[in-house]
Amino acid sequence: MRGRGHVGSSTPRREDQRLVRGQGAFIGNVDASNQLWMRVVRSTVAHATIESVDVRDAERMPGVALVLTGEDLLPFGKIPLRSVGYQRMFPDIEDYGHPVLAANNVLYVGQPVVAVFADDPYRAEDAAEKVLVEYAECPPVLDPVEAAESAVLLHPLGNVPATFVKEYGDVERVFEEAPHIFRSEFRIGRQSGVPMEMRGCLVQPVRGHDELEFWGVVHAHNSRRVLAAVLQMPLSSIHMRPTDFGGNFGVRGGVFPEYVAAAVAARRLRRPVKWLEDRLEHMVSISHAREQVHRIEGAFDAEGRLLGLRDEIWHNHGAYMRQSEPLISDITAGMVAGPYRVPAYSATVHAVMTNKTPLSAYRAPGRFEVTFARERLLDVAAQELGVDPIDMRVLNVLTKTDLPWEPGLDIVFEGFRFDSGDVRNHVEKALAAADFEAWRTEAAELRAAGRLVGTGMGVLMDKAGLGLYETSVVDVDPSGRVRVLTGASSVGQGIETVLSQIVADELCNNPEEIDVLHGDTDQIHDGVGSWSSRSTVLAGGAARDAAQGVIKKALRVGASLLNVRVEELRFDAGRVITVAEPVRSLGLPEIARLWDAPTARRAGDEPGLSVSGVYRDEHMNYPYGITCVQLEIDATTGGHEIRHLFTSAEAGRVINPMTTRGQIIGAAIQGVGGALFEEFQYDAAGQPLTTSFMDYLLPDAPGSPEVDVFVTEDAPTPDNPFGAKGMGEVGLIAMGAAVAGAIDDALGNGVRVTQVPVHPEDIYDLAATARGRGLTDRRSQERDPM
């Protein structure tokens, strides 16, 4: 379809043709002639000093070209965090950065210690097994609350690199005077994105020049800056090359030690180096996420009105700080209140180091965690006060009359300002759409029939559109083909589709005539990347800016070609057209052809119709919604079945209903994983117990419930030209809370889920507790009949 109207329609995904035809350029498909393969020797212990590293046998193995140790890489120091803001607040934060290879000590099982380079992957692996590392073990520190107090220091500057305190209102007084105070401890377990495609990279030196080409790095522009810094190379000497990504979810987005080791070897040997990790390595060295302990308390009046909220949080960063850190501690500290009218607020986050795999961002970092803690607290309060949990939410969420809601909180260096929407209205609409009352009735009936069925819900707020700016180039070829280059990353979220819709609407052509490309820093020189549900807003804004620039140039150049003044032309249906009779016009491809180099040079202009665009978002936007779950428990096995799953979001403006829905469903199922399945577990020695999919459970497609998605477009954000709010993460934010509430409801008897994920064995135990209490209750009833 030509012309406008693509934005808002379910344009088929532009990405899929390529991917389903096996034409994806995943890092596993990208090879260079004469490449070496890297294999990483990893720490087998959680906490130790390295006594010795003996690589002599490895070096003698056939096909081995180089063995790098931590000692060799000392000149490269640590991988920088590059978060200027935090360096200002915590000048020592870089001290907690990740070394490329361990030189003196190791802080987690899986930490890279030695890198072996050989001419095939099997020889590299065989040689890696010949590396002998002797460790002097130290006691591991694993629990974040204990680590904060521990005398065992993992880093010279201590185990708590930063403490974040965010507060407003007179919290002390509110808690002194409140009629009701409820408190509880909640824990969120370690989880991660666990993408289908694991990490890998190919680093190829540019022959004859001290330059490198990188394939396989998720956020090309941002990673280039980090790589240039750690490799001590000029930015211009690093060329990022595009690959597809089989999943990201935040966890693959950083610059990992392995990339740096591969680059050092490629540069030194002047040979391409390829690295692909296996699943075991992935499970212990991809960034983990989530692990937090909340000691949360709420002050309420008798009707359940929230008067104040206080939370003390320990965020387990693991052994080192990775790039997205310590942003997540900051987000956590700022977002405990969520979309609620909380008059007094205090949140303290202890960013704590332990002997576990480093943490980083994973879809909705901080939000999943705080939402679990807050919504659980509200459920507790509702139960204790005898208020309906729905009524309690409706009473407390922000409404139009509260706006703009600007309580005095900073989130990621900007003031939190909730300036559009009506959470109460959305929650009420959503509950009606879900027919939540009918679920509750149904569950009560089934419970009366002896089945363990319960309903739960959680209200959520996300933050989206974080950060700086994004770039784009729109190039109209004389052939009519339009190429859109984006500084963002195509990580499965459908950004190619969304950008093709946005540009098609501007240029009045067909999204199928538009190719969207990303990840090549030679083709687009600057950019940021894709995270924080920012791409539609920021990359979309940049593409729109570039497309509008194309039209502007077409009018200017068209005026010169048609020998009229710019004011005498208009742009319509992909052509510049004279306003007056006789009507003459030029199509965009025609203009691109006619404005060739000699013609453009004569006019002192650039040839063609290739224009760059930038979009800068001044404020984050705050999508909100509600997630409802009805599930049934099998007390004899600890099994469960989600009978209903409903999740809603206020999107402001939907660019593509199909891909929005897809993102929400995908997130919801990941949320189910986070609520009921996925956890990286460790034994007391710090040994990971979940290093395969036999141990780390993931929801699968056939076993996943239908997700009922409800999207409103009632409150377009005034902060961006589309009015769009980020929809990439909303689907999972309240899933932990909703599932927990449903389990409580199903089991009754005052049973309370206080941590996620709730594994089958946990459910079994909870069911046993509930049964025990039920028997006790019955017995006491029997003993003491009315």
Next chain:
Amino acid sequence: MRGRGHVGSSTPRREDQRLVRGQGAFIGNVDASNQLWMRVVRSTVAHATIESVDVRDAERMPGVALVLTGEDLLPFGKIPLRSVGYQRMFPDIEDYGHPVLAANNVLYVGQPVVAVFADDPYRAEDAAEKVLVEYAECPPVLDPVEAAESAVLLHPLGNVPATFVKEYGDVERVFEEAPHIFRSEFRIGRQSGVPMEMRGCLVQPVRGHDELEFWGVVHAHNSRRVLAAVLQMPLSSIHMRPTDFGGNFGVRGGVFPEYVAAAVAARRLRRPVKWLEDRLEHMVSISHAREQVHRIEGAFDAEGRLLGLRDEIWHNHGAYMRQSEPLISDITAGMVAGPYRVPAYSATVHAVMTNKTPLSAYRAPGRFEVTFARERLLDVAAQELGVDPIDMRVLNVLTKTDLPWEPGLDIVFEGFRFDSGDVRNHVEKALAAADFEAWRTEAAELRAAGRLVGTGMGVLMDKAGLGLYETSVVDVDPSGRVRVLTGASSVGQGIETVLSQIVADELCNNPEEIDVLHGDTDQIHDGVGSWSSRSTVLAGGAARDAAQGVIKKALRVGASLLNVRVEELRFDAGRVITVAEPVRSLGLPEIARLWDAPTARRAGDEPGLSVSGVYRDEHMNYPYGITCVQLEIDATTGGHEIRHLFTSAEAGRVINPMTTRGQIIGAAIQGVGGALFEEFQYDAAGQPLTTSFMDYLLPDAPGSPEVDVFVTEDAPTPDNPFGAKGMGEVGLIAMGAAVAGAIDDALGNGVRVTQVPVHPEDIYDLAATARGRGLTDRRSQERDPM
């Protein structure tokens, strides 16, 4: 050395470090994983219709992925000439273009007929041998004069696609009235650049997109335009990648059929395709050059003053028109008069097609040929008129008082305007520098002693700096590294060195801190290429423009950073500095660092210090000089030894004396090859006789004479900011003429060399003739004593 003064000094070549360390990225070193190899089946006959092509056996050979025939490639038509000017003058010229693979007929031995693609080069070659092509042979047409009249038509529109006539003055009348007219026929043989590295390419499809990456193509930007046209792909979907080149000399600069065939296969199979030709293929299918027949006549007064010049020329283009054609016919028609004051002029060039390998540009195309014919004619006239050949040149060359010399000739679409210099003055200085009189005396003495020693000379004029524009990007990295990207090609001429000097002078830094890169169309989006001694002037002008743009931006941005007005800043020694006290300053790298993306975005500006430049040369420049040779002949073997070789040039301004000298010496030795060794010969059936270095003789380093180079900088051209004139070709232009004159002089007895190259067997025959005549003379003297 920091600061200015690099321009004009012998900065060491920036290219050599890379090349002598084996870090050159020659196409032979560039491989892609999983690549196929192409082998081309070539015509074994000079002229035939194709009866049948049977590829069934080839397709069944192991490892064969695809066999392409001319039939398969018919949709791609012919390789376009892309010379808009000529299409205007000769609308049918594209009809003479080269088909990718022959479908209906073949027109020369070596013409590509079938392309076989297999998984290794040996299997491809084996399979190619199984291709069965049946030909119905036609009579071959080989001689250009005969071809022009032949009833055997090679092309539907005839054997003469174009005739160029250039004239001024009343030539008819001059020749009617002149006291002396001398005429002769001269022939220039087929020669070519014969680079050390032969042609090859690697074409890699971009996974998931209908885009191609090309390695191994000499002029990235220009070839991209041709490839996009013939492949019917958008320009933006073709990405040229940089390689080094082991010689070009013009002959490797086009888009060859093989590149297109490889691209078609890569695109169809979605696999990389590599092609490397062998020397035999190279000898029959690289562009040949030079072959011309001149019937030239001059009108003189009794003192040897040139009154008029008339030349009829047959230029043997071979079987098809290649990209640089028919430019060379045009140049030939315009430059017969060279640097001489010729009042009346007429040159007619018949561009003729024959059953030989297609011709194209080879170092100083047209100029070597016309200079041979003209200087030979002058030698004839001088001898006949009894005027000293030196005096005749001095009498006729242009002097300061003749300027501007603008006789009314067009050369390559622009009016010939000789506007700076003094050829007579230069010739006199050069002859003095060579001590040419002493050579003549020496030769006479040696002849008197019975040795066959002679001296010869030729005055030359080149044209340089042809064409359009050139581009550059200068990028200052925060690390201090400066990257210069050029749209020109680094083909051995030392352009990387020259650009680093020019930019170093502008930015006041060290050429060694500057990296010059070329050939990647993603890194520099537009450009032209390197030919016609244009690079120093055009690419140099563009790099200077970009560097000045960097300074301008640095001042603008520096003003913002230092919070002063631009007028309050000056640029000195690589820094922007406040004019007033207190003196504050910022270095360029510092500015690049501070002007980071967020800062620049706030100012609505581009981050960093990366600025593009363009240079457009309005006029060609016309270097001139003289070449002198003294050689000795061994009449018993036909051998020869060059005893003295001197060549001079007026350079306007020398950017790098060492590389200029290197270029002149290299050209001079290639000129020696053209004068005495190199010729592609054919038998009467059109079968090439010179398909290896056993047959096609090349001068070698140990056997080559010392070259005495004399460069003046008396007349900087006003046409470009450096005043520089192109020095890439001057060294060989008059070599044929000078060598021929020296042979005449050595042998005496009225022997006249009328064609080059003069092979040893020719010299043997000429010596025999001379001896014969000498005996006759002696006998007649004996018979008829005074």
